[in-house]
Every structure is written in C-alpha cells, then in structure tokens.
Amino acid sequence: MSIPPAFERDPTLASLETRVLHCGVDRGRPFVLLEDTVFYPEGGGQPCDLGTVNGVAVLEVQKREGEIRHYLAGAIPEGGASLQLDWIRRFDHMQQHTGQHLLTALAQDRFHWATTAFHLGTTVCDIELDTPAISAAGLDRLEEAVAEAIRARREVSARWVSPEAYGQEEVRSRGLPEGHEGGIRLVEIAGVDLNTCGGTHLRHTGEIETLKLLGTESIRGGTRLFFVAGRRARQRLGDHERRTASFRTLLGAPDEDLLPALQIRLDQLLALDRRCRKLEEELAGALSAALAARPDAFVEAHLEGRDAAFLQRLARMITGIDPAKVVFLTTEQAGQGLFFLGGGEVAALDVAAAGREMVSLLGAKGGGAGKTFQGKAPDLAARAQAVAHLKNLVAPCN
Numbered sequence: 001m002s003i004p005p006a007f008e009r010d011p012t013l014a015s016l017e018t019r020v021l022h023c024g025v026d027r028g029r030p031f032v033l034l035e036d037t038v039f040y041p042e043g044g045g046q047p048c049d050l051g052t053v054n055g056v057a058v059l060e061v062q063k064r065e066g067e068i069r070h071y072l073a074g075a076i077p078e079g080g081a082s083l084q085l086d087w088i089r090r091f092d093h094m095q096q097h098t099g100q101h102l103l104t105a106l107a108q109d110r111f112h113w114a115t116t117a118f119h120l121g122t123t124v125c126d127i128e129l130d131t132p133a134i135s136a137a138g139l140d141r142l143e144e145a146v147a148e149a150i151r152a153r154r155e156v157s158a159r160w161v162s163p164e165a166y167g168q169e170e171v172r173s174r175g176l177p178e179g180h181e182g183g184i185r186l187v188e189i190a191g192v193d194l195n196t197c198g199g200t201h202l203r204h205t206g207e208i209e210t211l212k213l214l215g216t217e218s219i220r221g222g223t224r225l226f227f228v229a230g231r232r233a234r235q236r237l238g239d240h241e242r243r244t245a246s247f248r249t250l251l252g253a254p255d256e257d258l259l260p261a262l263q264i265r266l267d268q269l270l271a272l273d274r275r276c277r278k279l280e281e282e283l284a285g286a287l288s289a290a291l292a293a294r295p296d297a298f299v300e301a302h303l304e305g306r307d308a309a310f311l312q313r314l315a316r317m318i319t320g321i322d323p324a325k326v327v328f329l330t331t332e333q334a335g336q337g338l339f340f341l342g343g344g345e346v347a348a349l350d351v352a353a354a355g356r357e358m359v360s361l362l363g364a365k366g367g368g369a370g371k372t373f374q375g376k377a378p379d380l381a382a383r384a385q386a387v388a389h390l391k392n393l394v395a396p397c398n
C-alpha cells in the first residue's frame with residue numbers, strides 16, 4: 001500500500017518541507033499537487049485545513065480523482081514547497097472531531113442512540129441520533145460520561161489494516177467510501193471506540209479539554225444534538241459572559257434577576273404600545289372631526305412623526321364623515337417625506353391622475369387604487385406647490 005499523507009501519519013505536524021509535483025488550473029483557480037501534505041482535504045464531515053504553501057494562502061483543499069488538490073490564492077512554480085498549517089483551525093477541528101468520536105461511542109454504548117450524521121460547523125457542531133427525543137437528565141448523563149472519558153486521558157491512535165484483517169476487527173460502524181481499495185485506516189480510542197476514519201485526531205481524549213452539550217432539535221424522527229468542544233467551549237463561555245455583562249448593565253440587575261427584569265420591561269413595553277395605540281385612535285378621531293368640519297372640499301395637513309398607516313386611517317375617517325372631501329396628508333419619517341391623497345365617494349377629483357401629478361411634483365414614488373394614492377418622496381420641499389395644485393384641481397379659481 002502507498003504511504004499515507006503526513007496528516008494521516010502524524011496529525012500533530014503543523015509544517016512540512018516537500019515538493020510541488022504538478023501545477024494546474026481548475027476553472028480559473030490555480031492548484032498544486034504535492035509530494036506529501038499536512039493539509040487535510042475536506043471529507044467525513046471535517047472541513048479542510050487552511051494555511052500557506054511558500055507563503056501563498058491555501059483557499060481550499062479537495063480530494064479529486066484520488067489526488068489532493070491545494071487551491072491557492074496565486075500560482076506558484078514547481079519545485080520546493082514549504083507548507084504551513086493554520087494550526088489553530090486544525091487543532092479546533094481535531095478537538096471537535098475527536099470529541100464527536102467520543103460522544104458517538106458513549107451515546108451508542110450507554111444509551112443505544114446510534115449516530116446517523118455529523119456536522120462540524122463554524123461555530124457549533126452537531127450529531128444526529130436515531131432517537132425521537134432526549135430528556136434533560138439524559139443529556140446530563142451523556143455529558144458526564146464524556147467528561148469522565150476526557151479526564152481518563154484515553155489514548156487515541158490510528159492504524160492501517162488490510163481488507164482481509166478488517167473483517168476480523170470489532171469496528172463500530174462499517175462503511176467505506178465507494179470504490180475504496182487497499183488498506184483501511186482504523187482509529188481507536190482506547191477502551192471506548194474503534195472506527196474507520198480518515199480524519200485528524202488528538203493524541204488522547206484529555207486534549208479535548210471539555211465537551212459541552214448545547215441542546216437538541218427534532219429532525220426527521222431523530223434528534224440533532226448540538227455541542228462544542230475544547231477552545232470553542234471556552235470562547236463560547238467568554239462570549240456568554242460578555243453578553244451577560246451587557247445585559248446586567250442594560251437591565252440594572254444581577255444575573256439571577258435578569259430574566260424577570262427583562263420580562264417586566266417587555267410587559268411595560270406591551271402596555272405602552274397599547275396605550276400609544278389608544279391615544280393615536282383618540283388623536284385620529286379628534287383630527288378627523290376637526291378636518292372634516294372645514295368648509296372647503298379640499299383639506300390638507302402636515303403631521304409630525306406619523307406613519308403611512310396613520311395618514312391612511314385619518315384620510316379614510318375624514319372621507320367617511322364627509323364623502324365630498326379630498327384629503328391630502330403628509331408626514332416625515334426616517335428622513336423621507338410620505339404623502340397620502342384620498343377622495344370620498346362623491347369627491348370631484350380623479351385621484352389616480354392627481355396622484356401621478358403629485359409623484360412628479362414631489363419627485364416621489366407611489367401608487368394607488370380606486371380613490372386612494374400614496375407615495376414616498378426624498379423630501380417635501382415642493383409641498384406648497386403640491387397643495388396649491390390640488391386646491392386648484394378640486395376647486396378651480398380662474
């Protein structure tokens with residue numbers, strides 16, 4: 001069997017001196033094939049490694065037709081190659097991936113939950129388990145079992161066996177990539193797990209540091225279990241601490257009172273919102289009565305700090321009181337001018353045509369249906385002309 005790549009022989013190698021065997025271009029992207037490599041190509045749920053080759057950034061590493069293609073930010077010549085891994089990224093992947101081996105093994109052995117999928121995400125990881133639900137107590141027991149195995153610093157090792165010897169091994173899940181030929185790589189967590197895997201792993205479970213279960217989600221009759229391991233768990237805790245500190249400042253409450261304090265604020269907000277709506281109704285009632293009482297058929301008003309819905313409601317109320325009225329209302333919201341033009345049942349105005357004229361006069365965008373037309377303008381600088389024009393349309397004074 002051919003010699004496995006360096007990332008399989010020694011996953012602790014962060015750099016390597018080797019040679020570029022071939023330079024190619026794939027859909028405009030330069031790539032190289034190397035004599036040996038520390039770069040793990042994407043596969044088995046584990047994202048690829050990143051880093052540099054001769055100082056040029058590695059953007060992606062993929063297995064294509066039995067070759068490992070290193071896609072680079074720029075072309076490099078054939079010859080000597082100095083490889084440098086983004087070790088923080090790789091070690092993070094090893095922590096999540098080795099953690100997943102352990103989690104999968106213990107979920108199966110202690111709880112009979114088989115793992116059907118694994119995703120190593122950029123922030124959290126998950127496995128899919130063939131159980132419809134997991135209780136909070138079940139999660140606690142599983143997490144504790146993983147913690148115990150981490151504390152035991154169980155050795156993690158890889159070895160290759162022939163296809164014939166493979167049949168004699170007590171391997172957990174039998175599944176080889178289609179068309180697999182030659183030796184089979186087995187990864188063992190001493191006393192816990194033996195599995196086929198081509199990924200990169202830690203030297204012992206102690207290097208996982210910690211594994212925290214985050215929660216579950218139902219998925220296709222099974223359960224998706226979210227987790228983070230190692231440095232990610234520490235970073236996540238740090239993020240939570242910073243966020244909680246901001247909540248403490250915002251709400252002026254200690255940790256244990258944050259939720260009730262937030263609930264009180266939300267209840268207050270709801271009550272204020274209800275009150276605000278009631279006041280708006282009263283305001284619309286008073287305004288519509290005052291505007292409808294004006295003697296002219298055309299009424300207009302500019303209202304500060306209202307929204308399009310308020311203008312619309314007010315106009316409908318006015319034409320409801322006096323169906324001969326034509327109403328033109330404006331407001332300013334978020335640095336934009338809003339207008340609403342409405343005509344009552346018997347109003348003497350082609351509202352659609354007049355609306356289009358408003359659009360052109362105010363440099364606005366808008367549209368309407370029947371006897372209503374609304375629009376948005378960058379500003380209301382031409383409002384006075386608009387009002388004069390409408391007044392003339394409704395009651396020509398020549």
Ligand SMILES: [Zn+2]
Pocket residue numbers: 097101187197198199200201
């Ligand atoms: Zn693995």
